[in-house]
Amino acid sequence: MNLAVRDIRHSLGRFVLTTIGVGMLLMVVMGMGGIYRGLVDDALVVTRSVGADLWIVQRSTRGPFAEVSRLPRNVVDRVAAVPGVTEAREFVFHTIQREHLGKSLRMGVLGLGWPTDKGQGLPLVAGRVLAQNHYEMIADESLGLVLGERLRLGKETYAVVGLTRAMISSGGDGIACFTSRDAQAIQFDVPGESARLERQARRARADEIDFGRTQPSVLARASGSSRAMAALPGPAVSAVIARLMPGADPDTVRRTFEGWSDVTVYSATQQEDLLLKGSVDRARRQIQLFRVLLTIISAVIMALIIYTLTLNKLHPIALLKLIGAPNRVIVGLIMQQSLIMGALAYGVGYLMGQWLFPLFPRRVLVTGDDLLRLGAIVLVISVLASLLGIWKAMRVDPNEAIG
């Protein structure tokens, strides 16, 4: 006969309410851990999508995520020429916010290295990869776009040809993938009036210098597109990513870049570390602190409830001692109640989480390891929570049964 179960049935209402309450707290503990993992995963989704072996950034910076990095475009060609490198391209990623169908749409714009990278490594759930160099996009489903939908960005219109899932930036925005050229066009798109004003200003500057006055073609070019002026550099890129040939020694290639005076090079792992330490670390510590606090609160609540349940049955405990029940029976009664409460609360928390986590605005990623770890913690706090009640029960005198 299990005394713990029978006593629980006797005080069922209080037990159930407490279990639900503790379960909700545990759900939040689970969720916060999942939010942190989601943050990490989201932070790394961009770096993992581009599939870079090495990241080349501005000298002495920790770019392009932890801090700003600017490199001249010609670095791409220099990197591509290094033995061991099979592909080099500019890394294009930025965040934009536009109006679409009357609503504000904020997205991360990621440039893919067309034609090598058409998006075949992306987690597609519908549609297809990019099939042409321009005017197509693959959008994350969190952006609320549908296949075939057309989106005006800058001066061009892009068609949604594929949908991904769980492509979220570290800022919590859905990511849309374009070719690098389109991504840069979107990034550096300026309104027509701005372009005209810039060209007028450029012509005015050229007109003031001797070189401009004496070389008529310079004035004409100054009034036109900046692409026509070879002397003017193109827009800077934030980083260059390099993919290595199979069998190439990463250290050898790396040493070549480290010999250049204008760049710093990071491996993929180092770049991920910088990203996590930079944008995610503070969030991680804050979340961890809350998890610890909530776990302590759960333990305290459980201890108080088990203690209260024990206080309510001091007379039966005295009676059990009077009729000769050994201490292990009484300890078992209280500890089993605490363990049952912990186990049920854990189950309630898990089930509620399964229902609620998909509704969270950010991804909640709860792993099996996290669940096991939390289960072990719940086991420990269940045992600890019972100690106060056990202490009280051990002090009960069998005399008290007689009254």
Next chain:
Amino acid sequence: MEDRHRMDVALALETDGLTKVYGNGHTAVVAMRDASVRVRRGEIAALLGPSGAGKSTFLLCVGLINPPTSGRVTIGGRLVLDGPRALADLRRFRRENIGFVFQKSNLIPFLSAVENVQVVGELIGHPPPVARRRALELLDALGVGARASHRPTQLSGGEQQRVTIARALANQPSLILADEPTAALDSVRGRQVMELFRDVAHQHGTGVIVVTHDHRALDVFDTIYEMEDGVLARAPSQAKSENR
């Protein structure tokens, strides 16, 4: 020696010079002084006395709950207490040899009637099905078998006392101690409970000591003791006991 052995084995309870003093020095209170009794197996004895006479003190000492300051307690032929010194695991001895019945029914509220009795059987090591079967038999024998699945709050006062008596019998004790078991019952039911105790004593061969204020059912008892100011003595008219 053989006679004494035979007599000892036939005794459910023997106390020798039991004394209990609370406090010490000038604040010492003698709650019980030199209490010596012999209760045979199958004998039912009453313990009368006014409030504060020391009856509960006596019961707590022989029930192995509060050890005496001095004196000896022998239960079922086994010396258990010699002064405050325990010669056995008292809690274990209690669960294997003594049954308790109180003024308030003192049933465990979260167990049904049969479970209240069954728990005693399980505590002494009977497998649950065996303990349950015996519990149902006892409840049937005491006339509350039909209420076996009811919780204590669903039972009348008399039914609760019967269940308590069944629980007291579940471990086949040498000795049953009852403290004012009929105080909360009317006279008819009170007498019925006393007669039940008598039947239990005579049929099960258990020694029964009942602390009571109820003088109306004294004819039920084989022996009557009186206690006053901590002194315990046999009541003057003990013809029934001496004739057994």
